Amino acid sequence: MYFSAARTEAFVRELLGLMFADPAHESLPLLDSVDVFVIPDHVTLAGVVAQVAHHGIMVGAQDCHSEDAGAFTGAVSPAVLAEVGCRLVELGHAERRRLFAETDASAAAKAAAVVRNAMVPLVCVGEERDDDEDDDEPHIVAAADEVLVQVRSALAAVPADTDVVLAYEPVWAIGASAPAPIDHVRAVVRRVRASDAVRARAPGRTRIVYGGSAGPGLFTRIAPDVDGLFLGRFAHDPAQFFRTVCEVAQAPW
């Protein structure tokens, strides 16, 4: 809810201009090496799908209901999202959990619904803890254990051979002035990736991205442990978004 409808339209238009009209694009086939998605609000989603048609950019939704149809006034059907060209659905964002009573169980039910409708669940996970400056091994283990409860719940709801994106977003790093410390992000993500829940999945089907005050300059410091970024405020400027996509595309991993 940062953008008006007009600003969403302008953001996508400017982004397409940067990605596809920039002379650098000729020598940099960005979308060969990076999957790019934008996740607008539900109202503007179909319009954004039309804007990016044939450009290879995926459009996602910020939430959906766990049922495809029925007496759920005000909710958004995953079947309708798929019908209008939505490719992925963000679930369990920290704000949905805090303000709208989202739980691991409801996020898992929605993840199953998203897969049932041939879309990709982008499940937000992250620990609440920010009560200690220390970031030693016990704190990393505690953070990863908290995250893994969320991860196991979501992954148990979807087949092992379907694509899933896990967005690791420490709750305390969302809306902050800077991302979580590099070593913290890498250590927690390594533990998630090494978990039984992730290792039981088909190879290459689980991607882990980082979100929480992410922006240009971050990816090369957290890769190769992390597969990508989930950008918020620091990508509200299309130029910053484009710059970050280029950094990911040019990374040697």
Ligand SMILES: O=C(CO)COP(=O)(O)O
């Ligand atoms: O929550 C986020 C993305 O969903 C992160 O937002 P910020 O990058 O603005 O902290």
